[in-house]
Amino acid sequence: xxxxxxxxxxxxxxxxxxxxxxxxxxxxxxxxxxxxxxxxxxxxxxxxxxxxxxxxxxxxxxxxxxxxxxxxxxxxxxxxxxxxxxxxxxxxxxxxxxxxxxxxxxxxxxxxx
Amino acid sequence: xxxxxxxxxxxxxxxxxxxxxxxxxxxxxxxxxxxxxxxxxxxxxxxxxxxxxxxxxxxxxxxxxxxxxxxxxxxxxxxxxxxxxxxxxxxxxxxxxxxxxxxxxxxxxxxxx
Numbered sequence: 001x002x003x004x005x006x007x008x009x010x011x012x013x014x015x016x017x018x019x020x021x022x023x024x025x026x027x028x029x030x031x032x033x034x035x036x037x038x039x040x041x042x043x044x045x046x047x048x049x050x051x052x053x054x055x056x057x058x059x060x061x062x063x064x065x066x067x068x069x070x071x072x073x074x075x076x077x078x079x080x081x082x083x084x085x086x087x088x089x090x091x092x093x094x095x096x097x098x099x100x101x102x103x104x105x106x107x108x109x110x111x112x113x
Numbered sequence: 114x115x116x117x118x119x120x121x122x123x124x125x126x127x128x129x130x131x132x133x134x135x136x137x138x139x140x141x142x143x144x145x146x147x148x149x150x151x152x153x154x155x156x157x158x159x160x161x162x163x164x165x166x167x168x169x170x171x172x173x174x175x176x177x178x179x180x181x182x183x184x185x186x187x188x189x190x191x192x193x194x195x196x197x198x199x200x201x202x203x204x205x206x207x208x209x210x211x212x213x214x215x216x217x218x219x220x221x222x223x224x225x226x
Contacts, residue, residue: 004156031212033213040122040218040219041218042119042202042216042217042218042219043157043202043214043216044216045213045214048213058213090156090157092156094212099144099145099147099162099164099206099212100212101147101159101162102147102149102157102159102214104156104157104158105156106154106155106156107154107155107156
């Protein structure tokens, strides 16, 4: 079945460590996005990419990094520079061009101990 | 100007009742207004969407009402069911800016049996 796979589902990290969240899609979508979800704040855009080897900062990119070496993959690294990394992270994708449905993965919950 | 304001933050409705969630926006360049539904521990999924050239769109028990002059849109859930209990997000996007979706802060709906 086509969809978006995020891993791990749960992740615990000590302060000062970098962690990488995986996002893979087999929907043949050009555009991929990373959102952060905190209670009462909706979804905030971290990074997005519309084409391989190109990506743009979203509203809250500080302390995060991404890569887009393959169309199917868009991993997110939460670096030690991110001051408050505990959150629910959502990866999404859609076809480029025009408004269209955004398909989400099931999310990764990161907890910093 | 990018903000989408959503209310109420939480809503409790009896089974069979009507649930109403409201959103307001400032940016008149927005031209696509989707609603997403999210169950606990899952990613959001598209519920229904509207373009500003129509004032209402209905899909089953779900209706979007759109008021372009007031820059407001709302989701109505008729005959609400316990299975509708979820968090609902309104969103908006415009041409350019990679068609990023700007999300409201979410409404947690509880439908009592």
